[in-house]
Amino acid sequence: MKTKIRHLIAAAAFMLPLGAAVASEGGPALEKAPIDIHDTESLQRGAQLFTNYCLSCHSASAMRYNRLADIGLTEDQIKENLLPPDAKVGDTMSIAMGKKDAKVWLGAAPPDLSVIARSRGADYLYAYLRGFYRDDTRPTGWNNLVFDKVGMPHVFWQWQGDQVLKTVKGEGGHEEHQLELVKAGTMTKLENGKANTVEFDRRMADLTNYLVYMGEPAQVKRHQIGYVVLMFLGLLLLPLAYFLKKEYWKDIH
Structure with a gap:
C-alpha cells in the first residue's frame, strides 16, 4: 500500500510541470494591465467609453448609473453624458436588445459585463481590447489574438487602425504569434516602420480599469x-x- 502511495505521489509530481507547460501554451503571454482603481479620472474616461461603445450590445445588469457618483461624477454629469434618453439615473445598465433577437442578429447573445473582469482578469481584458487583427475568413472581418474566432467586431478599429497576425520564431525555435500594425488609426502612428500605440493603449487601459471597478464598486471604499x-x-x-x-x-x- 505504501509503495502504491509513493508511486501516485511521484506521478503527480511529474504531471505538475507538464500541466503547467500545457497551460502556458494555451495562449499568448498577457501583458500586465496598468490598473489603478483609485485613479478617478481614468475610471471616468472608462465609464464614458463603456456607456458609449459597449452598452449598445453588452449589458451590466449588476451596475446602476448612480453608482458612478462614487468615482466623482455628479448626477447632472451622469444624466448629460452617460445616461440613455429613456433611462433614469437609478436604473441598472441594461440594454433594449433581447437575447433572442441578439442570437438571430449576431449569432449569440453578447455576455453581460458586470463581473467580466472578475471572471477573465484585467490582463486578459487589456490584451483582448488591443488584440484585434484583420481576418478575411471571419464574418466580421476581424479576429482576436487572445480569443480565436471571436464573433465581436472591432468597435475601436478607427482608433487603432489595422493589425495583421505574423508568425515568428521564438526562443527554442517555437513559433509565436505577434501582431503588427500595418495601417495607423486616429490614435496610433507608424514612425519609421515602428508602431506608436501609446494613446490607444491608454484609452483601452481606462476601459479595462472601469471594468475592474464595475466588478466590485465598493472595493475602493472597502480599501479605505x-x-x-x-x-x-x-x-x-x-x-x-x-x-x-x-x-x-x-x-x-
Whole structure:
C-alpha cells in the first residue's frame, strides 16, 4: 500500500510541470494591465467609453448609473453624458436588445459585463481590447489574438487602425504569434516602420480599469475602511503590547 502511495505521489509530481507547460501554451503571454482603481479620472474616461461603445450590445445588469457618483461624477454629469434618453439615473445598465433577437442578429447573445473582469482578469481584458487583427475568413472581418474566432467586431478599429497576425520564431525555435500594425488609426502612428500605440493603449487601459471597478464598486471604499481599521488597531494594540511586555519582563530587566 505504501509503495502504491509513493508511486501516485511521484506521478503527480511529474504531471505538475507538464500541466503547467500545457497551460502556458494555451495562449499568448498577457501583458500586465496598468490598473489603478483609485485613479478617478481614468475610471471616468472608462465609464464614458463603456456607456458609449459597449452598452449598445453588452449589458451590466449588476451596475446602476448612480453608482458612478462614487468615482466623482455628479448626477447632472451622469444624466448629460452617460445616461440613455429613456433611462433614469437609478436604473441598472441594461440594454433594449433581447437575447433572442441578439442570437438571430449576431449569432449569440453578447455576455453581460458586470463581473467580466472578475471572471477573465484585467490582463486578459487589456490584451483582448488591443488584440484585434484583420481576418478575411471571419464574418466580421476581424479576429482576436487572445480569443480565436471571436464573433465581436472591432468597435475601436478607427482608433487603432489595422493589425495583421505574423508568425515568428521564438526562443527554442517555437513559433509565436505577434501582431503588427500595418495601417495607423486616429490614435496610433507608424514612425519609421515602428508602431506608436501609446494613446490607444491608454484609452483601452481606462476601459479595462472601469471594468475592474464595475466588478466590485465598493472595493475602493472597502480599501479605505481597511486602512482606517488597521491604523486604529495599531494605535490601540501597540500601547497594550508595550505595557504587557514591560510587565512580563519586569523581574529580568
